[in-house]
Amino acid sequence: MSANKIKVAALSLFAERGYDGTSLALIAEQIGIKKQSIYAHFKGKEDLFLSLLTETFTIELEREEQFLEQYYTSALDTFLKASLASFLSRYNHDNRLKFWLKNTFLPPIHLYDKVNRQLNRYIHDVESLYIKRFETAVSKQEISMTNPQQANLAFSALIDSVAVELIYGDQQRATAKMEASWEIYWKGLTATNRDFERGR
């Protein structure tokens, strides 16, 4: 199926160069067809881009759900650290993450609303997933912090900063920043009963 080959090439190019920086000719060239042939599979550039975006958010959300299920019985810190590590490793082995990060940051103006609406829905959905885990953490007193919303927001801030650093291209710095932030974050979450948590 060459519709798939088009998607793969487009995903990688959009991820690297953004929407405006990627021409259909370049996508076609990448897989050895003519740009006009793309129209046999997609209505146009916009259609190709948006279908990739929708597909990406669907896949990413499913992955998050699966991830949460897999780690649901684990300790909170184990789970969160795994989430961060997964984020970091995915960035290098999967263009999907890079694709949506870059293109939600600077989407083509005429698609701004559509992109933003999909992004916000995704963020909202993922947040609901994580919030649940933080709620059980609060009720089971895994952390001293009593506000699950706050713990979740601050954790998503960790993810954000790793994303920024990854896109800026310094893998080492991304890792260092993640570890530095994580330690302080976790200390902050468990501060009052630190003596119990420290030994984990």
Next chain:
Amino acid sequence: MSANKIKVAALSLFAERGYDGTSLALIAEQIGIKKQSIYAHFKGKEDLFLSLLTETFTIELEREEQFLEQYYTSALDTFLKASLASFLSRYNHDNRLKFWLKNTFLPPIHLYDKVNRQLNRYIHDVESLYIKRFETAVSKQEISMTNPQQANLAFSALIDSVAVELIYGDQQRATAKMEASWEIYWKGLTATNRDFERGR
């Protein structure tokens, strides 16, 4: 001076639409001239963009230096909170911040190296400034954390996440995230001698 009017218009358009999404004709239209006239002031699109970028980093670095000087005698938490607040408020009143955030995230491919080199120099310079403040904080025992590098990295992660949220367009969420992260961050920095710090 109309070179300046061009710069102002270009800064705002590049900030909103990125390099590839902004045409010289659009910039010219914005200030009521024809695109050819831009060439009387700049060698071309690339020259205009890069001069804006260089100027922006210079200005931003000077601002950081001035900011640090202004707050050098303040308590660490006062200073850091002011830094975060300044970042948040600048985003809405100054296109410079939006301009460099968006265009370092997804720069035009053919300028990737030049953009990245300038960005990394800026990050490095700002970091050296902040590190100094964290070092005195450690030596004066303002915080319990003994690694100034780590405290600084984690703080810059806070800045990153605010940046992400601002660009995603939700001012309220940016503020909420900042406050949530800040509280946990500060608690993490001061954890062991928390009883002394808490009352501040």
Next chain:
DNA sequence: GATAGACTGACGACTGTTCGTCAGTCTTTT
């Protein structure tokens, strides 16, 4: 104080290129 010459910023008209898009045709597979 009038005038000549250099400088400035903006212009219309134009180049070459690339963009997304479409209609029609050939080729391969079933």
Next chain:
DNA sequence: AAAAGACTGACGAACAGTCGTCAGTCTATC
């Protein structure tokens, strides 16, 4: 024979950039 997929050729629109020109303005000379 039908259908799908890739092809060729061509399209208007928009792109960055270049040319020669011209109306002002500033400056220096007489």
